[in-house]
Amino acid sequence: MATNVRDAVVVLDMATSTTIARPHTTIERVADVIQSHHKVRGLVQARKALALGSARSASPWETRTRLLAELDAGVPRLAVNVPVFDTFGGLLGIADLLDEQSGLVIESDGAHHRDSETHTEDNRREEKFERSGLVVSRVTSLDHKDRWRTVGRIAAARRDALATAKCEWTTAKPGWWQTWAPGRRWD
Structure with missing residues (x-):
């Protein structure tokens, strides 16, 4: 749903951040969800964002x-x-x-x-x-x-x-x- 890959990475980083608060999820859980889908709108962008994500961003x-x-x-x-x-x-x-x-x-x-x-x-x-x-x-x-x-x-x-x-x-x-x-x- 993000407008571009960079915005998708921002959302991923903030949802998984271990440095600002208790994370809402983990990068591994997001990866599992992405891998479980094959034809979903935004899947290509989600995969790109996953490759760029960091759970340490503040x-x-x-x-x-x-x-x-x-x-x-x-x-x-x-x-x-x-x-x-x-x-x-x-x-x-x-x-x-x-x-x-x-x-x-x-x-x-x-x-x-x-x-x-x-x-x-x-x-x-x-x-x-x-x-x-x-x-x-x-x-x-x-x-x-x-x-x-x-x-x-x-x-x-x-x-x-x-x-x-x-x-x-x-x-x-x-x-x-x-x-x-x-x-x-x-x-």
């Missing part, structure tokens, strides 16, 4: 940003809402989107990110990422109105990330992570 704009990066900018499959640590096991932050191959972090900033407290926390996290050798690109809803300029920015940021020699970060979870209650949201 917002519709985050999903749209991920699809922009993957489908338009050619960034390989991004890790979604992944904890990133320094080489000593300290949490640098939860990256909205991470290209582990290049070290590119894409942050999807909604309107609430302009709140002074949230903005300050975003700046602190970004600085930690950058000190560890990650390259951060921020995307807002306004950036989606100028799609191809944003695609160019993401592609340029990925080139910068690939050229960065410093790599003092990891996604390997240290032992303490498993026992830290707030970390469970991101597992």
Whole structure:
């Protein structure tokens, strides 16, 4: 019923998200329903959306940003809402989107990110990422109105990330992570 594949992915991601609330369903259950049908309106689109879905997306704009990066900018499959640590096991932050191959972090900033407290926390996290050798690109809803300029920015940021020699970060979870209650949201 979605108007296009990207909107279908947004619906799928929000219905299966394990990071924003208790999910309404799982990607596996959706896959089972899709596989049980053979001639239903929208089935081709549903299959395409299923291939692009992620149960880790925290917002519709985050999903749209991920699809922009993957489908338009050619960034390989991004890790979604992944904890990133320094080489000593300290949490640098939860990256909205991470290209582990290049070290590119894409942050999807909604309107609430302009709140002074949230903005300050975003700046602190970004600085930690950058000190560890990650390259951060921020995307807002306004950036989606100028799609191809944003695609160019993401592609340029990925080139910068690939050229960065410093790599003092990891996604390997240290032992303490498993026992830290707030970390469970991101597992």
